Amino acid sequence: xxxxxxxxxxxxxxxxxxxxxxxxxxxxxxxxxxxxxxxxxxxxxxxxxxxxxxxxxxxxxxxxxxxxxxxxxxxxxxxxxxxx
Numbered sequence: 001x002x003x004x005x006x007x008x009x010x011x012x013x014x015x016x017x018x019x020x021x022x023x024x025x026x027x028x029x030x031x032x033x034x035x036x037x038x039x040x041x042x043x044x045x046x047x048x049x050x051x052x053x054x055x056x057x058x059x060x061x062x063x064x065x066x067x068x069x070x071x072x073x074x075x076x077x078x079x080x081x082x083x084x
Contacts, residue, residue: 001071003084008032008075010084012039017063021048021056023075031055035077041069 003010004026011022019039023032031054039046039058048056073084 003071003073005082005084007080007082008077008084010037010073010075012071012073014064017060019048019058019060020051021058021073023054023056023077032075032077035075037076038074040072040074 001012001014003012007026009024009026009029013020013022021037021039023035023037024030025032033054034050035056037048037056039048041060041064046058046060048058051057075082075084
């Protein structure tokens with residue numbers, strides 16, 4: 001999945017129960033380090049952990065069922081915050 005705002009670009013890759021997130025600045029595509037990312041999926045909220053340069057990971061309790069799911073992301077990086 002992808003989500004874009006005027007500040008951030010977020011890409012999520014699902015592999016079973018694991019989601020890898022890539023967070024960049026929209027203006028120059030530079031990776032965002034030390035951000036707090038909370039992902040909302042199906043009414044539950046999960047916090048991602050840093051895992052590299054602009055890369056974050058989280059593990060879901062179980063793999064999502066096939067189909068379309070609404071996903072929201074709350075990103076906080078320093079003084080900037082955005083809902084994607």
